[in-house]
Amino acid sequence: MHRRGVGAGAIAKKKLAEAKYKERGNVLAEDQIVQMSKQLETFKSNLEEFASKHKQEIRKNPQFRVQFQEMCATIGVDPLASGKGFWSEMLGVGDFYYELGVQIVEVCLALKHRNGGLITLDELHQRVLKGRGKYAQDVSQDDLMRAIKKLKVMGNGFGMIPVGGSYLVQSVPAELNMDHTVVLQLAEKKGYVTVSEIKESLKWEKERACHVLDHLLKEGLAWLDSQASGEAQYWLPALFSEIISRDVTPEEANQMTP
Amino acid sequence: MDRFSWSNGLLEINETLVIQQRGVRLYDGDDKAKLDVGVALLSTHRLIWRDVKNHECCIAMPLSQILLFEELAAGLGKSAKIVIHLQETTVNKEPGPYQNSKYSFIKLSFKEHGQIEFHRRLTEEMTQKRWENTPVSQPISAGTSSQAGRTRAVGIVGIERKIEEKRKETDKNICEAFEDLSKLMVKAKEMVELSRSIANKIKDKQGDISEDETIRFKSYLLSMGIANPVTRDTYGTGTHYHMQLAKQLGDMLQAPLEERGGMMALTEVYCLVNRARGMELLSPEDLVNACKMFESLKLPLRLRVFDSGVMVVQLQSHSEEEMIASALDNVTDKGSLTAEEFAKLLGLSVLLSKERLLLAEKVGHLCRDDSVEGLRFYPNLFSTA
Numbered sequence: 001m002h003r004r005g006v007g008a009g010a011i012a013k014k015k016l017a018e019a020k021y022k023e024r025g026n027v028l029a030e031d032q033i034v035q036m037s038k039q040l041e042t043f044k045s046n047l048e049e050f051a052s053k054h055k056q057e058i059r060k061n062p063q064f065r066v067q068f069q070e071m072c073a074t075i076g077v078d079p080l081a082s083g084k085g086f087w088s089e090m091l092g093v094g095d096f097y098y099e100l101g102v103q104i105v106e107v108c109l110a111l112k113h114r115n116g117g118l119i120t121l122d123e124l125h126q127r128v129l130k131g132r133g134k135y136a137q138d139v140s141q142d143d144l145m146r147a148i149k150k151l152k153v154m155g156n157g158f159g160m161i162p163v164g165g166s167y168l169v170q171s172v173p174a175e176l177n178m179d180h181t182v183v184l185q186l187a188e189k190k191g192y193v194t195v196s197e198i199k200e201s202l203k204w205e206k207e208r209a210c211h212v213l214d215h216l217l218k219e220g221l222a223w224l225d226s227q228a229s230g231e232a233q234y235w236l237p238a239l240f241s242e243i244i245s246r247d248v249t250p251e252e253a254n255q256m257t258p
Numbered sequence: 259m260d261r262f263s264w265s266n267g268l269l270e271i272n273e274t275l276v277i278q279q280r281g282v283r284l285y286d287g288d289d290k291a292k293l294d295v296g297v298a299l300l301s302t303h304r305l306i307w308r309d310v311k312n313h314e315c316c317i318a319m320p321l322s323q324i325l326l327f328e329e330l331a332a333g334l335g336k337s338a339k340i341v342i343h344l345q346e347t348t349v350n351k352e353p354g355p356y357q358n359s360k361y362s363f364i365k366l367s368f369k370e371h372g373q374i375e376f377h378r379r380l381t382e383e384m385t386q387k388r389w390e391n392t393p394v395s396q397p398i399s400a401g402t403s404s405q406a407g408r409t410r411a412v413g414i415v416g417i418e419r420k421i422e423e424k425r426k427e428t429d430k431n432i433c434e435a436f437e438d439l440s441k442l443m444v445k446a447k448e449m450v451e452l453s454r455s456i457a458n459k460i461k462d463k464q465g466d467i468s469e470d471e472t473i474r475f476k477s478y479l480l481s482m483g484i485a486n487p488v489t490r491d492t493y494g495t496g497t498h499y500h501m502q503l504a505k506q507l508g509d510m511l512q513a514p515l516e517e518r519g520g521m522m523a524l525t526e527v528y529c530l531v532n533r534a535r536g537m538e539l540l541s542p543e544d545l546v547n548a549c550k551m552f553e554s555l556k557l558p559l560r561l562r563v564f565d566s567g568v569m570v571v572q573l574q575s576h577s578e579e580e581m582i583a584s585a586l587d588n589v590t591d592k593g594s595l596t597a598e599e600f601a602k603l604l605g606l607s608v609l610l611s612k613e614r615l616l617l618a619e620k621v622g623h624l625c626r627d628d629s630v631e632g633l634r635f636y637p638n639l640f641s642t643a
Contacts, residue, residue: 014358024340027458027493028459029456029460029467029472030467032452032456032459033456033467033474033475033478035452036449036452036456036475036478037451037474037478039445039448039449039452040449040478040481040482042445043445043446043449043482044481046441046442046445049444050438050439053434053435053438053439054434054435055368055438056451056630057431057432057435060331061432062374064280064432064435064436067436067439068439071439071440071443072443072446072483075443075446075447075450075483076450076485077446077482077483077484078448078483078484078485079483080483080537080541081480081483081541081543082480082483082541082543082544083392083538083539083540083544084481084499084544085480085481085482085483086481086482086483087483088541093538093547094541095537095538095539098530098532098539098540098541098542099539101532102526102528102529102532102539105525105528105529106529122277125372125375126278126279126280129279129370129371129372130280130370132553134281134337134369134370136371138338138368138371138372138373138374138387139371139374140374140378141375150541150542150543151525151542152542153542153543153546154524154525154528154542154545154569154570155524155548155563155567155568156523156524156525156567156568156569156609157566157567157568158390172609173566173567173568184621185572207437214630217630218629218630218632218633224630226302228306
């Protein structure tokens with residue numbers, strides 16, 4: 001980008017260019033930036049007014065949060081992009097989601113040794129709620145998903161895998177391709193899967209099934225039960241709490257994990 | 259509460275668990291039930307409740323018993339609740355904790371929250387009525403349509419009206435909020451379009467934009483949450499805000515980084531910084547953009563992205579060669595190491611110790627033994643042979 005020319009000749013030349021430009025009906029970028037600055041001020045005060053009337057709606061009503069986010073997305077605005085954004089400052093949406101992000105990271109870190117970095121959205125939701133305590137505001141699963149989407153930019157492998165009508169949340173940069181995902185989905189009903197089941201349901205050859213299962217074992221996402229009657233079963237700790245309606249206390253959980 | 263029956267809490271063949279929530283206390287009408295706080299479980303067929311301490315104490319009620327339900331917002335010192343109005347008891351109901359009750363409604367008090375999702379799922383199940391399609395072996399579905407001319411409990415009509423009024427009032431508020439929001443969005447959209455026009459002109463060099471103006475423009479984009487469409491970053495990636503942040507981070511992270519062997523995963527930094535702030539938190543993007551400026555601001559920190567995609571902040575003083583050499587030393591010393599073992603040795607996180615081992619492998623100092631027992635690294639004897 002060239003510097004502004006200095007000297008009388010350059011100034012005159014510039015003025016000429018500006019005049020020609022304006023004559024053609026185009027507005028210069030500098031003028032537009034000034035215009036934007038003015039519009040921004042107006043918008044800011046409109047937003048302040050909106051906030052004073054409706055801030056509570058956003059705080060209390062999760063459907064409103066969803067709608068709000070979707071409207072922003074439609075026009076090309078990300079209200080959660082920066083803590084310094086107007087939306088965040090005035091409507092307080094930022095702190096809500098960023099704090100949720102911290103809580104999600106902490107829960108995932110605490111359980112990683114057990115489930116390898118894979119957890120159901122339901123379990124994540126329960127544990128986050130528990131961590132937030134009774135005096136905090138309730139959060140919906142949609143809120144969690146939006147917070148997780150934001151966490152992705154920090155490159156630590158956060159992602160969501162659709163299984164059985166809900167999602168598995170991944171929090172480690174393990175390589176999970178379509179084959180792995182489809183096996184996870186197959187295991188969702190019972191919490192485990194066998195080579196035969198994979199061969200039958202997915203029509204794969206044994207090698208392909210074993211390759212995928214080995215990878216899941218290596219990444220710590222699956223545990224091998226070689227003593228199961230019949231053939232070996234590959235269990236996914238991430239799916240455990242889905243099928244057991246009996247709640248397990250932390251003490252019991254510690255006894256169960258190897 | 260006399261609609262509940264004792265249960266073993268196990269799901270039937272065609273019954274699926276929909277959602278469960280801890281920290282729920284039951285109320286018999288307006289009175290606290292003679293039960294402790296427990297877990298409420300919603301299945302496709304029943305509402306189940308189990309005592310947390312005494313798992314034997316478990317009760318259930320068919321969903322068909324539910325007439326209607328409403329949310330009660332939390333108040334001062336009071337948890338949020340869902341009030342469930344019930345149909346008359348069926349004749350063949352199994353015994354439960356209450357023989358009879360003067361109330362025709364119960365309340366679920368959510369002491370640990372979760373009422374939003376529970377209410378949503380309950381609404382779904384009561385709309386879909388999946389229990390009608392997949393009957394289960396135990397006689398848990400109570401009589402329903404046979405009681406078409408059932409005697410409604412006194413006051414139900416009044417309750418329904420109250421709920422309807424409350425819903426209308428809430429709807430009105432929401433409608434107003436949405437109207438105001440729509441107007442706001444129209445204005446926001448105008449600015450998005452304006453910013454695109456400006457960005458195009460900057461790209462095509464139409465007009466003479468100074469560095470200051472570019473930075474100002476970027477800060478406008480930041481305020482509005484508009485992605486920066488000008489990819490050519492002659493004046494650095496961020497705004498003044500990010501520069502400030504970068505300097506703050508430079509000060510704040512020195513000590514923690516040194517404690518952790520010179521490197522921290524970005525998510526760790528995010529948690530650390532935001533926990534310290536308490537409010538006016540940083541967004542993940544704020545953090546990434548600030549870290550990208552370390553180099554141009556000549557701060558002693560660097561943002562680094564590994565092949566795996568993991569992003570870390572590391573001390574500039576932390577040289578690559580040192581890290582690789584130390585990895586090689588440690589592995590040679592112990593014969594072989596996994597990421598977990600290495601992490602324990604150095605007091606690092608498993609994630610980062612794995613990255614160091616991978617780094618050393620990349621330059622050829624280590625080689626791997628990849629099996630289902632784990633990933634183990636050995637000194638690369640092939641290269642020295």
